[in-house]
Amino acid sequence: MAKSETIQSTVVTEAAGQTTRVPVDVINLVWNYCHYPMSWTFKDGEWLPELTQLSFRKGLNGQGEDGDYRMPKMHAMNKGGVVIEPGNPRLGKHRGYLVTVPAFLKDTQSPGRFYCSKWETPTVLGNRTVKWRTDTVGYREFLLHLVDSGIIEPISRIAIEAKIDELSGRIDHLMSMPQNPLSDLTIERLKKDLEGMTKSLDSYEDEYQPQEIDILHEEESIVPQKMTGKPKKV
């Protein structure tokens, strides 16, 4: 198992030259990025994987006192998840995406470490207000790299069609409601997204071909085919 890397991140405060603890809701929660096959989002004309954070904590999903992360990882992988370890060499320059900042729990003031991605930077004002800024360009680059490097498989036709159905239903619902300028803008934005999603499906190249099934020998005649296509950016 590749060794995870965490580096001390730098907290920016409004007081020049002063480093402080960041007020957070959760401390000391180690995690790795994880991707499930149906988790995708359509942004600026292309499909981006939507990552979740697989948490590692003793007592959670089979992780015991020995701190072995394999049980929760297996649990995610059994559901089709791909766990992206921070030390994976295929991440290239994005390796070591998991960093820590000194933090304290908002409610109890207990000190600890907050594990975040390297694209997040907190700015603390006073001792209670914190603004998290995200380097969206860097994060997007990371997401695209995950697909290009083969760590995550490209989005499948099934996922695209499911997202199109979901969005169509949402637009239909909004259009059936009493409309106002805000809902008009929302509908317009969603329709643009739908158009983009549909175009990406039209340009989808895959090698899937429907098969003839022998009814009498059904089990032997069906050979699962792997879809290897990739939608083009619209």
Next chain:
Amino acid sequence: MAADTYASLSDLRVAAYLNQVLFQLLHEPLDLRQTMVEVPFSAGAGSAAAKLGLIQPIDAFTAPGEDTAASVVNITDSSATLTVARYALEREITDLALITGGPSIDDLAGWMAMSANYTIAGLLTAAFPSLATSVGTSGVNLSVDDIYSAIYALQLSSVPGPFFCVLKPKQWNNFQASLRGEAGAAQFSPATNEALAIKGPGFKGMFAGVEFYTHGTCVTANAGVDVVGAMYGKGCYAFTEAPLDKVMPLMNKAISPPGSKVVVEISRGSTGAKAGKVFATGQYYPAVAEVEDLRGVKIVTKA
């Protein structure tokens, strides 16, 4: 001579006296165990891990023909694992602090039970991102549509009710804002005093048959852009708490708050660095596991 005043009797007055009632600071009081299935832990069974066997009880009959043998249909089974781990919370108070006022050891023990609720709720919310099914749009505030999407997703998998929805307070605010623009039959029923007494603080009310709760420990996603709540049916998550019955007799003095599996071990040091101090250490052995992924859906919306 002038009258004796409050200011003139300064030797007989103090700047401020300590009110006997302790007011509690803002904290997360919600006990989310009621949304999970409790699995009793069998102490002495030989492992810290409890394996939960899952089985599909039904299968369709086939019609093989009047004189044809039926094919074997294998039983579908699965499992989930609850592995307990030690969690502890220690307080140290000097003798002089105890002599001169509170909090008392009994107070500390009671608050440790609340801390245990907070800890196990944190385990549950940390498990939300592991759900494979997701609703909501990254970077967009939660709306009523997202709640309905979650309900539809659970109904598609034939998940029986009741449904529980645990949101980050920000998501709850967004939901309320979105509700203001809703018209139609579905109405939000805020928590009544009776409901709060049963379900505890943190219960927000019911909408479309779903019980709503908020908890501050819901984690973030997508490089901090979003937060992750969840909607799930009973049976999606299970928890267990190992009893400390075998260990309690070995403790010098132990308090077990009523209705809690936490045991607060009290000890006192009289020499060295521990001299003149009372130690109250809460010992707690919880575990939470996702039992069946299809019974839950995560709600990922803008932080």
